[in-house]
Amino acid sequence: MCGRYATTRSEADLSDLFDAVDVTEGLGPSWNVAPTDPVPVIRVSASHDDKRVLDTVRWGLVPPWAKDLRGGAKMINARAETVATSRAFAPSFARRRCLVPADGWFEWVRTGKERQAFYLTPADGSVLAFAGIWSVWESLKTCSVLTTAARGGLERVHDRMPLILPPDRWAEWLTGDPVEELLHPMTDRELAAIDMRPVGPAVGNVRNNGPHLIEPPSTPAVEATLF
Structure with a gap:
C-alpha cells in the first residue's frame, strides 16, 4: 500500500x-504526506485545451455520490487489479487519470514490539510518478x-x-484508452533502481515534517530479518 509519501519538488520544477x-x-514541499492532505497531481484539463496541468487535489478519493468527505481517508489507494470494475474507482479510471509526483514513499515493518x-x-534521485485517478465531490x-x-525485493x-x-x-496513462495494458507494473530493471533504506521513527507522527524524516535513524535499524 502507499499510506505516506514525500513530494518536495517546487511547482516550477514539477511543471x-x-x-x-x-x-x-x-503548495509547499512535504516530506510526510498523509491521507486527506492537499497534494500536487498532473492531469489533462479541458479548460486548458486538453493540455497537462499541475493541480492541487485532496488525497483520498471521494466519489460524486458520497454523502460527505469522511470516506476519503479510507480511499487513498485503489487496487490495480480491481480499479476498472470498482463502483467507486471505475468511472475515474475510465475518464480521469492523473500522475502523482513523489520523491519516495514510506512503509513500516514490525520487529518484535517495535516498528x-x-x-x-x-x-x-529522479522523480517518481504514481499512477493516480481523480474525481470531483x-x-x-x-x-x-x-x-x-x-516485487523485486520490495515485498520485504x-x-x-x-x-x-x-x-x-x-x-498513455493520461490520455489513452482505459485498457488493461495501462496497469502493467514496473519491469525488474526499473524495480532494481528503487533504493530501500531505514529511517527514524519521527515520520510516524503526521505532525512532523522536514528533510530529517528521510535520513538514517540515529540508532542502527534492525535489518537482519529483511536482508
Whole structure:
C-alpha cells in the first residue's frame, strides 16, 4: 500500500518535468504526506485545451455520490487489479487519470514490539510518478494512488506498492484508452533502481515534517530479518 509519501519538488520544477501548466494553490514541499492532505497531481484539463496541468487535489478519493468527505481517508489507494470494475474507482479510471509526483514513499515493518520505518526512493534521485485517478465531490477534487503487488525485493517491507509509471508511459496513462495494458507494473530493471533504506521513527507522527524524516535513524535499524 502507499499510506505516506514525500513530494518536495517546487511547482516550477514539477511543471518543467511533466510539461504542465501550473494551476496549483501555492503548495509547499512535504516530506510526510498523509491521507486527506492537499497534494500536487498532473492531469489533462479541458479548460486548458486538453493540455497537462499541475493541480492541487485532496488525497483520498471521494466519489460524486458520497454523502460527505469522511470516506476519503479510507480511499487513498485503489487496487490495480480491481480499479476498472470498482463502483467507486471505475468511472475515474475510465475518464480521469492523473500522475502523482513523489520523491519516495514510506512503509513500516514490525520487529518484535517495535516498528521500523523504511523509505523507498529512486537511487538516482529522479522523480517518481504514481499512477493516480481523480474525481470531483461538489467542487473539491480528490485522488487515489493505484497500488500493485510488490516485487523485486520490495515485498520485504510490504506486499503492495504504488503503481509507478516511467516517463515513456505518462502520456498513455493520461490520455489513452482505459485498457488493461495501462496497469502493467514496473519491469525488474526499473524495480532494481528503487533504493530501500531505514529511517527514524519521527515520520510516524503526521505532525512532523522536514528533510530529517528521510535520513538514517540515529540508532542502527534492525535489518537482519529483511536482508
